[in-house]
Amino acid sequence: MKIALIQVPFHLDKENIGMGKGPIKFLDARIDQNLKDQGHQIKVEKIQLFKQYRNQLKTIAVLNNALGKIIKKTLKEGFFPFILGGNCNTCLGTLAGFNKPKPGIIWFDAHGDFNTPETTPSGFLDGMGLAIATGQCFQDINNIIENMHPIQEACTLLIGARDLDLGERKLLESTEVLTVNNIILKKRGITHGLLPKLMELKSQTQQVYLHIDIDVLDPSVAPGVDFPTSEGFLLNEMEEALMLIGDNIQIKAAALTAFNPEKDVANKTLYTGFKIINSIIKIVENQSIGELS
Numbered sequence: 001m002k003i004a005l006i007q008v009p010f011h012l013d014k015e016n017i018g019m020g021k022g023p024i025k026f027l028d029a030r031i032d033q034n035l036k037d038q039g040h041q042i043k044v045e046k047i048q049l050f051k052q053y054r055n056q057l058k059t060i061a062v063l064n065n066a067l068g069k070i071i072k073k074t075l076k077e078g079f080f081p082f083i084l085g086g087n088c089n090t091c092l093g094t095l096a097g098f099n100k101p102k103p104g105i106i107w108f109d110a111h112g113d114f115n116t117p118e119t120t121p122s123g124f125l126d127g128m129g130l131a132i133a134t135g136q137c138f139q140d141i142n143n144i145i146e147n148m149h150p151i152q153e154a155c156t157l158l159i160g161a162r163d164l165d166l167g168e169r170k171l172l173e174s175t176e177v178l179t180v181n182n183i184i185l186k187k188r189g190i191t192h193g194l195l196p197k198l199m200e201l202k203s204q205t206q207q208v209y210l211h212i213d214i215d216v217l218d219p220s221v222a223p224g225v226d227f228p229t230s231e232g233f234l235l236n237e238m239e240e241a242l243m244l245i246g247d248n249i250q251i252k253a254a255a256l257t258a259f260n261p262e263k264d265v266a267n268k269t270l271y272t273g274f275k276i277i278n279s280i281i282k283i284v285e286n287q288s289i290g291e292l293s
Contacts, residue, residue, distance in 0.1 A: 001039075001285045004079040005032055006070055007046040008093075010086045012125060013059035015049065019226060022259030022273075023084035029270055031084075031277060040281070043079065045070050047093075056125060061144035064093030068145055071097020071253065080284055082277065083255035088113050088129040088213055092141070094253050095133060095209055096148040103252060104155035104205030105133065106245060108238075109213040110229040112164045112172055119167030127168075130158065134177065153177045155205040157197055159241065160185070160216040163229045182231055190240040195248075202249050210245065210254040210280065214273060222272045224264030235272060239279050246283030254280050 007027060011020040032042045047067050053059045067083070071094055074081045081097070083090050088109070095103060107113070113130040116137040120127060132138050135150025142148045153176035162182050164172065172179065178197045185193040201208070215225040218232035233241070245251070256276060259269055 001281065001288060002041045002077075002079040003035060003043075003281065004070075004074040004081050005035075005042060005044045006067070006074070006081055006083045007044070008063065008067060008083060008085040008090045009046070010049070010063060012087060012089075013049075013052070013056045013063075018086070018262065019258050019260045020086035021261050022086060022257075025259065025261040025270060026084050026273060026277075029274070031274060034274065034278070035281065045074070057138060057141065058144065060089055060125070061092075061141040064089065064096065064141075064148075065145045067093025068096035068147060072147075080281075081253040082280070083253065083257075085255050085257040087126045088211065088257050089126055089132070090255055090257060091129055091133050091209065091211055092145055092148055094255060095151060096145045098209070098252060100207065100252075102155065102205055103151065104157070104201055104208040104249075105130070105151055105211060106157045106159065106201070106208045106249075107211045108159050108216040108241075109161055109211075110163050110215045110232060111213070111227065112158065112161045112168050113213075114158075114172045114177075115165060115168045116171065119165060119171055121165055121167075130156070131171075134175070136171065152204065155201065157201045159194065160233060162231060163227070182233070185237070185241075186231070190237055191244055194241055194244055198245065198248055205249075207250040207252040210251045212254070212256050212276060213258045214256060214269060214276075215258055217272060222269045224260050224262075224269030225258055226260050226263065235275060238276065242276075242279050242283060246287060250287060251280070251284050254284070
């Protein structure tokens with residue numbers, strides 16, 4: 001399988017700090033060689049910033065514009081794009097790079113990332129990534145990120161969010177975004193809890209961008225995050241959810257974000273990240289050889 005590992009080593013508009021170190025850590029730990037050893041053809045790309053702007057949002061948009069161009073080129077060359085991102089806003093460039101209409105999003109996150117400037121209590125821009133992607137705010141960035149269009153709410157599935165701000169929760173509930181939280185998943189089990197929402201998503205779109213903020217996992221298996229939240233997925237639960245997705249809907253691109261090596265413990269999060277990356281690649285490989293019904 002041809003895989004492009006695309007590094008976006010930024011925490012918002014700053015390179016190689018905090019979560020921006022996560023993509024670099026994966027490459028330093030030889031995730032590329034790990035995949036090559038399994039017989040895959042690997043190329044590594046890195047998004048760079050050649051000019052610093054005073055406006056943080058503009059800087060992020062410029063980075064995502066560059067990412068979108070890489071995604072488009074990667075897909076054209078027949079490579080599967082796997083984004084190793086610092087922040088979750090890398091979704092914007094990834095979605096802009098898609099070359100087919102009506103993509104969907106499956107978004108794993110302990111948080112909603114659905115704040116807007118009106119709902120956010122903190123002003124943290126990376127808490128708005130999914131809201132921007134679905135057209136809730138900051139749509140002027142479409143003038144910078146080529147081919148970036150809002151994703152339909154009904155084509156979006158948020159999984160595992162358990163730490164939502166009040167205004168964010170109200171906004172999310174007013175939309176058609178599909179959601180399934182960890183309480184339901186742990187009570188009903190992964191398959192029974194997730195499959196109905198997955199089928200709703202499948203009725204709207206045939207291909208998705210798979211986004212994983214690693215803090216969706218429990219801190220016991222992924223402590224290396226800035227915003228740890230209890231009652232998250234265990235690794236076997238995460239892998240079960242990914243397999244269920246792979247059995248039912250085409251994964252067009254994937255991203256693993258929000259790993260902060262500075263906060264990791266005994267490389268637990270690094271190990272977990274390796275396992276997730278390998279699980280996704282195996283699922284996509286199976287899809288590519290016709291196992292998706």
